[in-house]
Amino acid sequence: MDALRVLICSPDPVDLPAVEEVLRRAGVEPVWRRVNDRGELEAALSERWPDMVLARHPGSELDALQVLDLMGGLEAEAPLVVVAREWSDRLALECLKGGAADCVPADSPVSVALGVLRALQVRNSRKELARAREELGLTESRYRAIVEHALDAAALVDAEGVVKYISRASETVLGYPSEELINRPAFSVIHPDDAEAARRALQECLRHPDRTVRVEFRARHRDGSWRVIEAVAVNRLDHPGIGAVVVNYRDITERKQAEAVLATRVERLSLAARGANDGLWDWDLVRNTVYYSPRWKEMLGYGAEEIGDSPEEWLSRVHSDDLPHLKALVAAHLEGRTARLEVEYRLRHRSGEYRWMLCRGLAARDSTGKAYRIAGVQTDITDRKAAELELLEQVTRDPLTGLANRAYFLTVLGRAVERSRKNPGYRFALVFVDLDDFKRINDTYGHLIGDQCLVVVGRRLESSVRPGDVVARLGGDEFTVLLDGVSDAADVRKVVRRIQETLSSPWEVGGYELKTTASIGVALAEGQYADAGEVLHAADRAMYRVKAGGGAGLKLAEA
Incomplete structure (x- = not known):
């Protein structure tokens, strides 16, 4: 079992034993370490002790959002899972934009455990990508420096290509002072192998005055070296104030070298991705086209020629529930608010089914920080x-009946209690059902028949309640029903009568015709209960009053 070092920011954000149980089932052995103030947190992060961090929001001194800022300032590598006492989509998006690995509700140990598992995957993914980022870092820094410090030169040439005017920036690009190039044919500094292409570009400008013509060629620098030049020309010979072909040009030698290096690394990444069975994508934001690798298309059941290069080929296949989240995270990364893109969503396969995908990507930016390209990989995580x-x-499920189990039901009940305390117009009811004399069935027919009877009772309870109500088995022959959004006691009694009628009908199990009654206690919640345990206890007491009176009845808990 893999050990996972988890730093807990005090106070404890969640029921740690419950989270630990789920993680162990997933093959992960958590090692907890608690920090109580900022100093202890900084010390633990400086030691690089944690594999990940759990912090609560809202909290005290170690509030999760403050911890996130601190970790960003210390450049901590461990992912942070925010445990929210009041979870919302807006808070989750804010946390993810701020660099958190996940944001989960505090009242669900299962959600917290799954958040830890997702953060564990984030940590492993970061390690896998760290080496690639280091390799790309030098090239990206050089390219950024080139773009930031480059100054385009401008020239005016006549119909024969003779330079009539040249800006002072030409000295930065090719090393020549302006006076050395004026009245000199521009082709005199162009590489012989590229001169013909440059002449064709000039002729195209002369034939099409309104067309902008782009051309690349090698030109000799004043120091004798050959530089790769990108030029854009437009015919303004007929313009009374210009009377020349206007040429803007820049030195792209180092950019070309960087592109060659990048192309090599992209090819290397492509080979690695094919080996990992992942699909590659590369989005040109300037042209708004996307390259989808053959494997990307194959993951969706399509051939290499069956998907085009439009972004809609991708976005139109994303599940409608997931598309807003995907777009928000892409926008956040393109705007520079996140270090990388990492998102999970469902993508429609050719068969019509949806497959779960993990998408990771990184944007390339110009000197101003504006993204002009974003590329990455897509992994099928179905x-x-x-x-x-x-x-x-x-x-979360009772293994015998398939109903909600006690732990999950108490979580749902706790949310209902919290909602009723915050919203005076919201009411719910807890129905506590205890089968009468069920021990007799077990003793007479055996526990196998008894278990089958419990399954039947669970199904009958589910058939008696409304959509959205939650039915659970607490244990033994005790069941509970959460009636969500009831109007009054009369509304509750209608549902309970259906439950009583359904349970009173005999059923056949193992060749025996059996029947039973139930003692039912009901607690109607209108904001008066402090927590789930209190409302459960109230319904339980009401149920035992029915038992004391001989069973087979209903009692409402005293307000």
């Missing part, structure tokens, strides 16, 4: 998502 769902089912 199997991983299925495993997460299975794990979630294991920790």
Whole structure:
């Protein structure tokens, strides 16, 4: 089992034993370390002790958002999982934009555990990409310096290509003072192998006065070296104030060298991605076209020629529930608010089914910081998502009946209590159902028959309630129902009567015709209960009053 060092920012953001149980089922052994103030946190981060950090929001001195700022200032590598006491999409997006690995609700140990597992994947992904970023760093820095310090030169040439005017920036580009090039044919400094292409570009300008013509060629620098020049020309011979072909040009030698290096590395990345069974994508933001690798298309069931180069080929296949989140994270990265793009979403396969994808990318930027390109890889994580769902089912469902289990039900009940305390117009009811004399069935027919009876009871309870209500088995022959958004006690009684009628009908199990009654206690919540335990206790007491009176009845908890 893999050990995972987790730094806990005091006070504890979540029920750690419950989180630890889920992580162990996933093959991860957490090692907790608690810090109580900023000094202890800085010391732990300086030691590079944690693999990840858990912090609560809102908190006290170590509030998660303050911890996030501190970690950013210290350039801490460990991912941060924000545990929110009041989770919302807006808070989650703010945390993700700020650099957090995840933002999860504090009242769900399962969600916290899954957030830790996702952050673990983020940490591993960062390690995998660190080496590639280091290799790209030098090239990116050189390219940025070139763009930031480059000064375009401008020239006016006549129909024969003779220079009539040249800006002083030409000395920066090719080393010649302006006076050395005026009245000299521009072709005299162009490489012989490229001169014909330059002449064709000039002739095209002369034939099409309104067309902008672009050309690249090698030109001799004053120091004798050959420089690669990018030129843009437009015919203004007929303009009374100009009377020449206007040429703007710049030195792109180092950019070409960087592109060659980048092309080599992209090819290397492509080979690595094919080996990892991932799909590559490369979005040219200037032309608004996207290159999708053959493997990217194959992941969706398409051939190499069946998907074009439009961004809509991608975005139109994203699940409608996931598209706003994807667009928001892409925009945040392009605007420079996140260091990288990393997002999970569902993508429609050719078969019509949706596959879960993990998309990671990095933007290339010009001297002003504006992104002109973003590229990355896409990984099919459908199997991983299925495993997460299975794990979630294991920790939230009763294995016998398939109903919600006690832990999950108390989490849902706690949310309802919190909502009722904040919203005076919201009411809910807790229905506590205890089967009467169920021990007799177990003793008479055996526990196998008894278990089958519990399954039948669970199904009948689910068939009796409304959509959105939650049915759970607390244990033994005790069941609970959360009736969400009821109007009054009469509304609750209608549902309870359906439950009583359904349970009173006999059923056949293992060749036996059996029936039972139930003692039912109900707590109607209108903001008077402090927590889930209090409302559960109230419904339980009401149920035992029914038991004391002989069972097979209903009692409302005293307000």
